[in-house]
Amino acid sequence: MALLEIKDLCISFGGLQAVQNFSISIEQNQLYGLIGPNGAGKTTVFNLLTGVYKPTSGSITLDGQGISGKSPMEINKSGIARTYQNIRLFSNMSVLDNVKVGLHNQIKYSAFSGIFRLPSYWKQEKLMNERALKLLKVFDLEHQSKNLSCNLPYGKQRKLEIVRALATNPKLLLLDEPAAGMNPNETAELMNTIKFIRDEFNIAILLIEHDMRLVSGICEQVAVLNFGSELTHGNTNEVLKDPRVITAYLGE
Amino acid sequence: MRKLFLKSIKSSTRNKFSTYIMVIAFFSIAAILVEAGILGSLFKGLLVPMCYYIILAVSLNLTVGILGELSLGHAGFMCVGAYVGGVFSILTKDIITSALIRFPLALVVGGLAAGLFGILIGIPILRLKGDYLAIVTLAFGEIIKKLVQNIYIIKDVTGFHFSFATSIDTSTIDSESKQVILNGPMSISGIPKNANIVIGVILVLITLFVIMNLVDSRSGRAFMAIRDNRIVAEGIGINITKYKLIVFSFSAFFAGVAGSLFAHFSTVDPTKFDYNLSILILVFVVLGGIGNIRGSVIAAVILYALPELLRSFQNYRMLIYAIVLIVMMILNNNEKFLRFKERFTFKRLFAKKHAKEDA
Numbered sequence: 001m002a003l004l005e006i007k008d009l010c011i012s013f014g015g016l017q018a019v020q021n022f023s024i025s026i027e028q029n030q031l032y033g034l035i036g037p038n039g040a041g042k043t044t045v046f047n048l049l050t051g052v053y054k055p056t057s058g059s060i061t062l063d064g065q066g067i068s069g070k071s072p073m074e075i076n077k078s079g080i081a082r083t084y085q086n087i088r089l090f091s092n093m094s095v096l097d098n099v100k101v102g103l104h105n106q107i108k109y110s111a112f113s114g115i116f117r118l119p120s121y122w123k124q125e126k127l128m129n130e131r132a133l134k135l136l137k138v139f140d141l142e143h144q145s146k147n148l149s150c151n152l153p154y155g156k157q158r159k160l161e162i163v164r165a166l167a168t169n170p171k172l173l174l175l176d177e178p179a180a181g182m183n184p185n186e187t188a189e190l191m192n193t194i195k196f197i198r199d200e201f202n203i204a205i206l207l208i209e210h211d212m213r214l215v216s217g218i219c220e221q222v223a224v225l226n227f228g229s230e231l232t233h234g235n236t237n238e239v240l241k242d243p244r245v246i247t248a249y250l251g252e
Numbered sequence: 253m254r255k256l257f258l259k260s261i262k263s264s265t266r267n268k269f270s271t272y273i274m275v276i277a278f279f280s281i282a283a284i285l286v287e288a289g290i291l292g293s294l295f296k297g298l299l300v301p302m303c304y305y306i307i308l309a310v311s312l313n314l315t316v317g318i319l320g321e322l323s324l325g326h327a328g329f330m331c332v333g334a335y336v337g338g339v340f341s342i343l344t345k346d347i348i349t350s351a352l353i354r355f356p357l358a359l360v361v362g363g364l365a366a367g368l369f370g371i372l373i374g375i376p377i378l379r380l381k382g383d384y385l386a387i388v389t390l391a392f393g394e395i396i397k398k399l400v401q402n403i404y405i406i407k408d409v410t411g412f413h414f415s416f417a418t419s420i421d422t423s424t425i426d427s428e429s430k431q432v433i434l435n436g437p438m439s440i441s442g443i444p445k446n447a448n449i450v451i452g453v454i455l456v457l458i459t460l461f462v463i464m465n466l467v468d469s470r471s472g473r474a475f476m477a478i479r480d481n482r483i484v485a486e487g488i489g490i491n492i493t494k495y496k497l498i499v500f501s502f503s504a505f506f507a508g509v510a511g512s513l514f515a516h517f518s519t520v521d522p523t524k525f526d527y528n529l530s531i532l533i534l535v536f537v538v539l540g541g542i543g544n545i546r547g548s549v550i551a552a553v554i555l556y557a558l559p560e561l562l563r564s565f566q567n568y569r570m571l572i573y574a575i576v577l578i579v580m581m582i583l584n585n586n587e588k589f590l591r592f593k594e595r596f597t598f599k600r601l602f603a604k605k606h607a608k609e610d611a
């Protein structure tokens with residue numbers, strides 16, 4: 001059974017059909033790409049998957065469990081985490097605290113234990129710090145753990161967003177243009193990191209990307225959106241050679 | 253890794269302890285100076301109010317600075333605490349004769365009543381943001397004020413007589429045994445004046461302990477995540493409703509405690525709990541630094557005491573007050589001053605010592 005099953009997903013904003021009849025399925029541990037020209041509806045698909053928008057029709061199934069119509073909180077708890085196209089960190093909090101917020105539902109203790117500093121506070125905080133620093137280390141961010149997240153350079157902010165999403169222990173990670181604003185060296189490094197995350201954490205990753213080197217370099221499958229409808233999906237190499245895809249990107 | 257963790261604990265603990273020490277030192281010195289006759293009786297009368305203003309400012313900062321929701325109804329919660337705590341003391345005066353037991357109970361009861369209002373008000377306004385929330389909380393404060401101005405409670409041998417109107421029908425009341433508890437727009441009489449500086453400082457310390465520990469914990473991170481970006485916080489699995497209600501109830505609880513302390517110190521007159529008071533507390537929070545708990549303590553002390561101490565300047569009083577407000581506002585936004593301030597905090601003094609030990 002596929003990890004994520006999207007069937008005939010539709011949403012319209014007023015008269016605009018932002019996504020129509022979108023259907024793909026993602027396997028466990030798969031690296032899946034979602035591409036398409038600007039305004040094609042890619043980010044909207046992410047917002048539908050994470051419960052920010054409710055679909056007009058269609059169904060989303062994660063691990064056999066229907067999740068469309070659920071709240072973003074519930075969807076996160078059932079195993080989908082994401083990053084955002086324009087970085088959205090908790091900017092007045094430290095790098096470490098951003099990750100610890102991500103661990104909110106993984107390592108718990110009550111507000112009461114927190115106020116009175118009961119043993120569970122010390123034990124769980126220690127665990128949280130260890131887990132958070134271990135995650136930050138994967139992205140070479142552990143030395144900046146005390147900095148305010150808004151003071152990190154752009155590339156590191158993108159990485160921190162990924163760390164924060166990973167901290168919620170997802171089965172499926174959604175990355176919205178992770179390479180945006182990166183130079184070729186950074187992109188190459190990011191490709192390795194994404195593969196590493198997939199293997200290390202044993203999760204599936206769905207990513208939106210305009211950089212075709214990244215997509216062809218790491219994605220096993222790709223779906224193409226154009227004006228809200230799915231143009232095609234399948235094996236990355238075949239899809240990228242498809243004349244319809246090339247036309248959609250370059251225009252007639 | 254272990255070292256880093258220990259260090260982070262140390263720095264936050266240091267910060268908290270320096271705040272406790274600051275409060276204890278300030279009030280001890282002030283009390284000594286008053287006893288020694290160096291500071292006049294005018295100043296002495298300001299110490300307990302300073303305590304409830306600190307509690308009000310710190311608890312409002314939890315809502316405004318940590319959760320990031322603008323509330324203009326803090327005086328309303330204080331009012332609930334003052335009335336419920338005050339009435340509790342009047343009614344139990346004969347049953348619980350020891351003030352040592354009755355007064356703390358009155359403080360808790362006042363706090364709980366206000367906390368309950370915090371939750372009741374919180375539920376319908378959870379979805380509101382910014383200006384809308386400000387308007388609703390403002391209305392809440394005004395409604396509470398109007399409500400208490402129209403409640404009459406009289407006790408006699410036959411029991412309690414309630415009235416919710418512009419006056420009470422006294423014909424059925426046994427005038428021999430009657431005891432007026434609430435008398436509409438008139439101030440409450442008969443609350444034992446148990447408040448003193450020691451209990452005031454203890455309450456300030458308890459408030460600081462609870463709120464600072466709460467903020468520096470898993471829940472506090474959830475509050476701040478909601479403040480920084482509600483949508484992302486929700487997407488990361490944080491229960492927005494739960495954490496907002498925790499903040500509203502804690503914030504209201506401590507405002508209620510402050511109200512009850514106030515009721516056992518000075519005359520409870522319903523017109524006191526108006527819009528201006530809510531704004532005054534908000535000014536303390538803003539000038540002390542949004543989200544800065546220690547700043548709220550300092551701002552509450554200075555900004556409350558100043559106009560009182562300046563009374564002898566009569567007409568110039570409010571002018572000087574306004575100038576101080578402006579200066580504080582400018583300094584709080586001045587990088588150089590902030591760095592200067594950093595250098596003189598306890599945190600840094602302690603930090604230097606520890607840095608040597610670590611090396």
Ligand SMILES: Nc1ncnc2c1ncn2[C@@H]1O[C@H](COP(=O)(O)OP(=O)(O)OP(=O)(O)O)[C@@H](O)[C@H]1O
Binds near residue numbers: 037043
């Ligand atoms: N909340 C909304 N209300 C109205 N229209 C919306 C909303 N969200 C998205 N849209 C519209 O839906 C369309 C698809 O937008 P979307 O952000 O999904 O594009 P995208 O494929 O992510 O583009 P890009 O590559 O530029 O990020 C756009 O025309 C956009 O204006």
Ligand SMILES: [Mg+2]
Binds near residue numbers: 042043
């Ligand atoms: Mg997009």
